[in-house]
Amino acid sequence: MxxxxxxxYTCTPFAFPADGYFYTRDTGLLCRSLQALGAESRxxxxxxxxxxxxxxxPLLRVPGLRLCSxxxxxxxxxxxxxxxxxxxxxxxxxxxxxHRAGIRLVIHYDANCELHGHLKRPGGVLKRLINRVKxxxxxxxxxxxxxxxxxxxxxxxxxxxxxxDPAYGEPIAGKCVExxxxxxxxxxxxxTPREALFVAVGKWSDVANKRPExxxxxxxxxxxxxxxxxxxxxxVYGAPTxxxxxxHAALPPHVQMHxxxxxxxDHETLCRAYxxxxxxxxxxxxxxxxxxxxxxxxxxxxxxxxxxxxxLCNVIWYTQDGCGTVAREDxxxxxxxxxxxxxxxWERGERQPQRMADMWSPRVQPPLTLPRIFPVLAGR
Numbered sequence: 001m002x003x004x005x006x007x008x009y010t011c012t013p014f015a016f017p018a019d020g021y022f023y024t025r026d027t028g029l030l031c032r033s034l035q036a037l038g039a040e041s042r043x044x045x046x047x048x049x050x051x052x053x054x055x056x057x058p059l060l061r062v063p064g065l066r067l068c069s070x071x072x073x074x075x076x077x078x079x080x081x082x083x084x085x086x087x088x089x090x091x092x093x094x095x096x097x098x099h100r101a102g103i104r105l106v107i108h109y110d111a112n113c114e115l116h117g118h119l120k121r122p123g124g125v126l127k128r129l130i131n132r133v134k135x136x137x138x139x140x141x142x143x144x145x146x147x148x149x150x151x152x153x154x155x156x157x158x159x160x161x162x163x164x165d166p167a168y169g170e171p172i173a174g175k176c177v178e179x180x181x182x183x184x185x186x187x188x189x190x191x192t193p194r195e196a197l198f199v200a201v202g203k204w205s206d207v208a209n210k211r212p213e214x215x216x217x218x219x220x221x222x223x224x225x226x227x228x229x230x231x232x233x234x235x236v237y238g239a240p241t242x243x244x245x246x247x248h249a250a251l252p253p254h255v256q257m258h259x260x261x262x263x264x265x266d267h268e269t270l271c272r273a274y275x276x277x278x279x280x281x282x283x284x285x286x287x288x289x290x291x292x293x294x295x296x297x298x299x300x301x302x303x304x305x306x307x308x309x310x311x312l313c314n315v316i317w318y319t320q321d322g323c324g325t326v327a328r329e330d331x332x333x334x335x336x337x338x339x340x341x342x343x344x345x346w347e348r349g350e351r352q353p354q355r356m357a358d359m360w361s362p363r364v365q366p367p368l369t370l371p372r373i374f375p376v377l378a379g380r
Contacts, residue, residue: 006376007040008080009060011098013067013091017050018043018059024267025291027084029182031058033366037377039079068093073101080104080374083149086111089141092148099148106373107149110181110288113161113313115139115168139167146172151373153179155289157313177373180314181289183364186267189300189357192275194346196232198304198339199273200281201292204241212240214283214306216247217332222339223255232343233258234281235273237265274299278346279324281339286311293318297360300353304342306330323356 010027022028027043034041035058043057046064053059066072073081081098085091087109098105118135121127146152146168152175163173202210219234240248240261248261262273274280280296282305287293293303293315303324305315316326325345327338345351362368371377 005038005040006079006374007077008034008082008374008376009042009044009076009078010034010082010084011044011067011094012084013046013064013094015046015048015050015061017052018045018054018057019050019052020054023054023057024184026182027082029184030082030366030370033182033370034377037367037370039377044081068097070097070100073098073103078103079376080106082373083107084110085145087142087146089138089145092141092145095145095148104150104374105148106151106153106177107146108179108181109146109152109154109158111158112286112288112311113157114286114310115161115165139165143168143172146175149175151175151177153177153369153373155180155314155317157317161313178363179369179373180294180364181291182366182369183291183294183298183361184267185365185367187271187274187295187298188361189298189354190271190275191354192272194278194353195276196343197235197277198232198279198281198343199235199237199277199296199301200283201237201270201296202284204236204238204244207241209285209287211283211285212244214332214335215281216244218281218283218335218339219259220255221332221336223258225336225340231258232278232339233260235260235262235277237262237270237273239264270295271299274301277301278351279304279339279342281335282306282312282315283335284312284315287315290315290318294360294364297323297356298364300355300357302342302346302351302356304335304338306335318360321359322351323359 010031012027016022023032031041031043042060044060047061049061081103085107116135118131121131154176156178159173159176162168200215204210204212274296279302280293282290282293303318305312306327308330319326325338325342327334
């Protein structure tokens with residue numbers, strides 16, 4: 001192995017399609033970023049190949065069982081691996097194999113602060129007993145999985161959750177390094193004049209989690225308010241559901257003129273939207289790191305979200321230090337009031353977009369985060 005050309009691979013132990021979009025985020029983006037920093041890098045994923053795998057991309061697909069082989073990993077002669085395994089116990093064997101191969105292992109953990117979801121599932125006495133047993137083993141196997149890491153990239157709220165949970169404690173929390181998720185350098189503050197605008201970005205077909213009905217109800221409540229300060233427009237990015245299209249078509253004309261369904265756009269268009277907007281509106285039931293919020297912050301756009309302290313713990317963390325507003329409750333009316341409060345903060349000059357971008361870009365953009373995670377890259 002050469003210090004001049006360190007070999008650092010990324011790995012996702014799930015057979016995602018490696019299309020163009022794949023290389024704009026997560027392990028695909030990290031691989032491209034490592035190459036830009038002068039490292040030899042490939043994305044390792046299990047078979048099968050997909051028809052839309054990008055031709056000529058740095059992709060290495062192997063049989064899934066090979067990922068659990070320390071000898072196979074040792075043969076790759078690597079300086080490091082960035083593993084996206086979500087802390088899932090199913091992939092414990094992959095983490096163990098990389099560790100046993102003597103390779104620096106960084107595991108990315110981008111879930112929210114909910115570590116004991118099994119205990120909160122409804123059911124009778126037998127179901128509760130089964131969930132308690134599941135919860136016990138899931139957490140201990142997850143802790144074992146994470147224990148193989150030399151470093152765990154995650155958020156401070158997740159670190160605190162590990163620290164105060166007996167299944168994890170200091171042995172896991174002490175490995176945590178702040179990096180919520182990788183964000184492309186496409187997303188940057190450009191100094192564009194801000195408009196009275198909020199944006200919402202999501203895969204709206206994921207109805208249960210992204211909650212498009214929450215978005216629609218929140219916008220209705222916002223535009224129905226008589227005392228909205230600095231009334232803003234709203235642009236919704238991502239393919240709308242049929243219900244969203246029908247809702248938009250039925251809006252009163254004086255409301256419809258403020259709301260635009262923008263559909264799917266490329267990153268450059270999204271960056272321009274973030275740079276025009278005052279805030280990004282998150283309406284989700286639960287998020288891990290919510291890439292869209294971090295993209296927006298890198299562009300100097302604040303975050304507005306519901307009050308869901310466990311399931312949106314990281315999104316709530318983003319709003320601190322003048323970077324957004326958290327609703328008092330998880331209701332459309334409360335979220336609409338948070339939009340009003342955020343808009344009023346902009347009107348009073350309390351938001352500084354360049355400061356937000358300067359605060360968040362070093363935390364999430366790979367050219368700045370990777371040398372901290374892999375010291376072999378320092379000074380490159």
